[in-house]
Amino acid sequence: MDGQLGWGTLDNGEWRKGPWTAQEDKLLTEHVSLHGDGKWNSVSKLTGLRRNGKSCRLRWVNYLRPDLKRGNITPQEEIIIQELHALWGNRWSNIARSLPGRTDNEIKNYWRTHFKKSKPSKNVEKARARFLIRQRQEEQGQEEQQHLHQGAQQQQADMRAAMKRAEEAALAEDMEETTYMYSVSCMLQGGGFSGYSSDGSTGDGSWGSLWNLGDVPDDLCAVTALYGERR
Template identity: 70%
Template structure:
């Protein structure tokens, strides 16, 4: 049996042609998905029902998502596979636009490595690149936040030190002014006290004058 020839059962094998794709798309538009076993009769295709279903699901559906698996989809595949195992059709229902065949191939290419048994007999898969990348990003973010926090604390300490220096200068200046004013007041008080003091012998002179006046009157 060769590619592109009829099988012994009468079904065509091998790659699909553009004309076959067109006939299958028109058939699904008219009859909807399903009824794959009647495709050969209604659409004029020499393909069996399974081949038509796989061609439609994996290549011709209008809602198929093209391009590489995204990091989010990769994380979902890991989580869903841990829950459901190799139930690719079930996993594909949670990833719109992705086929079970595409998901299966991606898993086998990137993650299907036989893990070494651990001491307790369980198997553990190595952390995928995405998870490692996310952990590195989280660590970098935490380091950046810590550095910003340290800078803020340093600025706060510097501001407090500056405020303390300014307060110290103000207090020192106030003390100096107070000392100067106190010295001035003491000097003024000393001068006033000296001026108001009575010289020695003044009282004797007053008594002599009084005696003289009394003698004149007599």
């Protein structure tokens, strides 16, 4: 390419690795503007770029895309990242979809440098705890329909009651957090919020309505599925 390859010397005599040059960026950008993104493995053939498809895709997604937002993560974005990470864990691509202009790589790096070494905040821990409680309740409800043994039913009812109490205690503990959760929800959906009643509970008693995530993976079911499959 330019003869000055640094640690990005030719890999096995074919693919270049390491930092991208301005010329390579230009080639890739031109290719995408002509052919659109996708078909990354054809980039090298069509442009002469000695980068493999994966490398091209990564460069485009993380750096060259015109809709990328430059600059520091804002406090609002930081809150969203914390909350969504509490819900989804390291689902960086999901989190990134909720933050237009940000990439999964960027969020992942930000998380690792800003949060990982510190203990999770109280709010984050609470968010996760409440989500898990709710999820557990739903699972219990499904199991209940399948197993109608009376003893088991009693046990499950006791457990649900205990979890319900725990959740209510968490909610009562600080209304400040409830307001906080509300504001995050509003940010996520651009202000439109429903299903939240003044007593601090959700209208229908589900996280789906509390969060109402919009284009963030559809609804509570999707979130639950994501969480479930992760474990």
